[in-house]
Amino acid sequence: MQTKEKFYSYIQNLQDQITAQLEAIDGKAKFHEDVWERKEGGGGRTRVIESGNVFEKGGVNISAVHGELPASMQNYFNVKDCDFFACGLSLVIHPKNPMVPTVHANWRYFEMYDKSGRIIDQWFGGGQDLTPYYLFEEDAQHFHQICKNACDAHDSTFYPTYKKRCDEYFWNAHRNEARGVGGLFFDYLKASENKTIDQWYDFVTEVGDSFLDAYVPIVEKRKGLPYKDEHRNWQEIRRGRYVEFNLVHDKGTLFGLKTNGRIESILMSLPPHVQWQYNHHPAPNSEEEKLINVLKKPVEWLA
């Protein structure tokens, strides 16, 4: 089977697995499915959950699109007269309880063709990262340990490399702080002397397979913790930073918005209830300040 068929089939199954398990945990809300088509070729299957017992809002979306490479992407990649195929799974989960972290993940595959249909480039990308509102260090350690295990099965340099890239990418530069406690981020994983495209497929799907192991135990552990209005307020203020990152810095979001992607599938990543207070600072030595301090400088969670 071709890589693109194999990978698209993989993410279809993974979407089913992830949405089924999240529904089981939630116990109340179900994912609502929207199947959409892209006028220029391809389409997607968006699944959104809202107002659940555990999940206040979340999306687990797949898409597979193809056709002429849009002009903005031709400029970006510095190519001309190309066709492309791209498929991927993107998810963002915003839990209700402020003690449960938000999670984001994405696994994607890209092919570029010349006008005769010959593949001229192909690569994988993606990652997964955690955004807590209250810091439980053991949760960050658990998430990173699962990420590291998936990496180490393929190459001992992967975890430190892609952990660092994650810290660099999810940096809210105008706030001078990280979006969250990180995880993995990788892109342009191409066939080389060291790795075939099949080996990259094995790596990326191993990371995808690790997602539920990385996130679900944290949800199970924290979803029943008590919380007050003041914890919700803090969660909503921090969600404001999430919005700022996604709308100001996230290349994927901006790319989608500027190339006429399906807006509702792209912006499903935005949290349900959000606050902006002027010049908010947590009280000294509070749990809220503890989080901020950790976000100011990336932490080696497994050191």
Add this chain to the structure above:
Amino acid sequence: MQTKEKFYSYIQNLQDQITAQLEAIDGKAKFHEDVWERKEGGGGRTRVIESGNVFEKGGVNISAVHGELPASMQNYFNVKDCDFFACGLSLVIHPKNPMVPTVHANWRYFEMYDKSGRIIDQWFGGGQDLTPYYLFEEDAQHFHQICKNACDAHDSTFYPTYKKRCDEYFWNAHRNEARGVGGLFFDYLKASENKTIDQWYDFVTEVGDSFLDAYVPIVEKRKGLPYKDEHRNWQEIRRGRYVEFNLVHDKGTLFGLKTNGRIESILMSLPPHVQWQYNHHPAPNSEEEKLINVLKKPVEWLA
């Protein structure tokens, strides 16, 4: 007096007038003042009101900054080795009652110098625009009429020209809808055969002087109207579009974020409580849908 001193003095007084009148209307909350300095030269006076009877959040800020033109602005203006002076007043007011519109205004003056200190360019810019959550056509007409009166005192072409620029500027392209019902937007008002810089000063300050007349009668008329949770929900969802515009499209905001401006003064424009629901559409023939229909295509409010 030099234009820059005259205009900075003008916006200091205007800030006092506006904040005093808004406090009087609110009757509960007072503006909190933060005076700040810019390391490279100049500073500002940020005034923010929060949790009032009438105003849920708002900022009325002035600043006057100077020094070497930052590299990103040198690129933008295609100049080298320049110094600059810029001052202005920026305001955004988010009322609590969803029947009262949000308003934004800005009036600014810019000078550029060569290294000998000679002025090589100078111009005014600014405008004011209205963002309702529920549409009262007479409010939009009133706001535009006051804008037109201020324009007509100077040139009969100004209102149609700057009204159109406002519609073009405050366009949420990824949603294919306007941010609100518009008003005026102008920039690069420079001395020419037709207007001296003093005449532009007279025009811009006439617009600034018109602001309270344009906005306050609308607030007074709508602030006591009853509303329900469903109206608040709609207001919070529409505020999400306001956030999207400011973080994705607004040149002023992005410029501030990317050139190390005072973050809290820039982002005071973001609304206090905001929602994002997946794929929200108002009910057919509802008041909410009536607003959306008007935002899809700019309206000639005074035709």
